[in-house]
Amino acid sequence: MLALLKEKETISVILGISFGIIARIMMLRTDYRQYPTYPHGKVIHVSLGVIAAGLGAVAVPALLHKNYTAITFLTVAAQQFRDVRNMERQTLSQVDEMELVSRGKTYIEGIAMVFEGRNYLVIFCAFLASLFSSLFQWYWGIAAGLISLLIAKKLQSGRNLGQIADIQIAPIKLDGPDLYVGDIYIMNVGLTDDQRIIQEQAMGFLIIPKNKNVKVTIANLGQRQAILHNLTTILGVYRDEGEPTLLPMAKLDLKTGNLAVFMLPREKDEQIALQVAKSVPVLENAVRLPSESAATKK
Template identity: 35%
Template sequence: MDKIFFIGIIIGVLTRLIMLNLEQKQYPTQPNVLIAQLVLAFVASALGALLVPALIERSYTSITFLSLAAEQFRQVRENRRDTLTELEDKQLVKRGNAFIEEIAKTYEVRNYMCIISSFFTVACYYLITSEFKIGDNITILISTAFGIVLAFILKKMIKRDSIGDIADVKIVDIAFENNSILKVGSLSGITNVGLKSEREKFLKHGIGIEIIPKDKNYINASIIQDPGQRQTIAYNLYSRLGLYRQKNEPVFTPIPRRNPENESIVIAYLPIEKNEEAVIQAVKSTPIVSSARGKNIALKNYVIGRKDGK
C-alpha cells in the first residue's frame, strides 16, 4: 500500500509538470506560480491516491474531503482571476476578461487532472492485485506505466486549439493615407496618427499582420472576430515579443480590426525586434478562448464571399 500510494502521488505531480510545460507555452507564468502549483498538485495527487483504498474500506466520508478539495480549487481559480484583473491596469496591452477567465479556469482544471491520474494509477494496482496472480513489483511497474500513459492522454485531451489551426497568418504592408490615416494591408482607417514622429515609428518598426480564416469558413471567422479572442491575440504578441512603446504612447497599442472584404483581422504591431517570422508564430500559437466558440452557427454551411452555401 505504501509504495503504490507514493507512486500515485508522483504520477499526479508528474501530470501537473507535463501540463505546466503546456501551460507555459500558452499562458506566461512566473516562478512563484510554479511553486504554488506544485504544492497544489501534491495535495490533489494525495487525495486521488487515498481515495481508492478509502472506497475499498467503504469509508465514504472520503468523498466529503474530496468535495472540500474541489471547493478549495475553485477558490484558487477565483484568486487567480482577481489577481490578474487587478494587474490589468499595469499592462501595456491588456489580457482582456476572456483570457483572464480562461487562465483562471485552467488553474482549477489542472488540479483535477492530478486527482484523476493518481486515482487511476492506484486503482489499476488494486485491480491487477485482486484479479491476477502477479508479483507486487511487476504490478507496481504496470500501474506506473499506466499512470504515465494516462498523464499524456490527459494532456492531449485538454490541449486547446490555437489560431494557427483555424486561420492563416501573413505579413502585409503598413502605410498612411491622407497623410495620417493608418492603413494595414487593404484596410484603411485603422486610426488617425497625427504626429509625424509616430508615423515614422510605425513605418520603421511596425509590422502589418493579417489573420485570414481558413477555408473561407464563417465559424473560423467568428472566432477570430470575437472581441475577447482579438484581445488575446494582441496580448499574446505583447507577452512574447514585447511592444515598442511607452506608457504615454497609446497610439502604438495593437488594435485588431475586422476587414469586411474577406472577414480577416488586421493588426499594426510594433515588436521590440522586427522579426516577421516570430510575429507569425506568436499569432499562430495564441490559444482559442472558450468564449469565442459557438458563434455564427447558422452560417456554418456558408462560404465567405458566397451566400449560396455551396
C-alpha cells in the first residue's frame, strides 16, 4: 500500500512538472520585438519555468503529508521571481537607450511584470495537475493539466488597441512650416529638406477612443510611446540619430480626446500599417477607469 502511495505521488509530481514546463514553453515566444532573445534569453526563462514547475508539483505531496513548513519555500520562490522582474527591467532599460524610438518606461515595466506573472501561471498549472493526480487517478491529472493550459493561454493574452479604439489613416498636411495630421497640429518643421522627406515618406493615423475610459488610457504617455515603438519596430523608421524633426510623435486633440500619430515608415503600406496599429498592446499600467469612480456614477 505504501509503495502504491509513493508511486502515485511520483506520478503526480512528474505530471505536474511536465504540464508546468509545457505551459512555460507555450507562453514563451520570440516575436517581432526579438525579446526574449534566441537562444540565450529563452534558455534563461525556460530554466526558471522548470524551477517554477517543480515548486508547484512538489507542493501537493507536502500539503497532503501535512508538512506545512515545506510550503514556506514558495515565499522564497516568489522573491526569486521578483528578482527576475528586476533583472528584466534593468536589461530592457539599458537596451532601450540604444533604440531609435524607445519603448518607454511603462512598456518596459509591463514586459517585466509579464515575465514575473508567467512563472506564477506555471506554478498554477503544475499544482493543479499534481493535485488531481494525487487525489484521483492519473488521467484526471492530465485532464486538469490540459484545462490549466487553456486558462494560462487565456490569461496570457491581453487587449490590443483595435479593441478599444477606432483607427484610421489620416492625411499629412504641411501649412508652411506647420505640420498637421488631419486637423491636429503636430509640430513646426523649418528645414526644406525635412519638409520634402515628410511629404514623401510620412504617414498619419487618427486613433478615436470608443469611450471616456479609453480617452484617458491613450492620453497616457507610456501608451503613446508603446504605439510609436511597435509601429517603427515592424514598419521601420526613416530617420537616424540626431534628427529630431523626423522623430515619430503622437499628439492629442484636447477638445475631442482623439490621438494623432505621425511617423515616417520604411515600408509605406497603409493596410499593413493599420493592422500593426490595431495590434499594439494596451499596457496594463496605462489603463484608467474613470467611469468606475463613485463620483462619476453619481
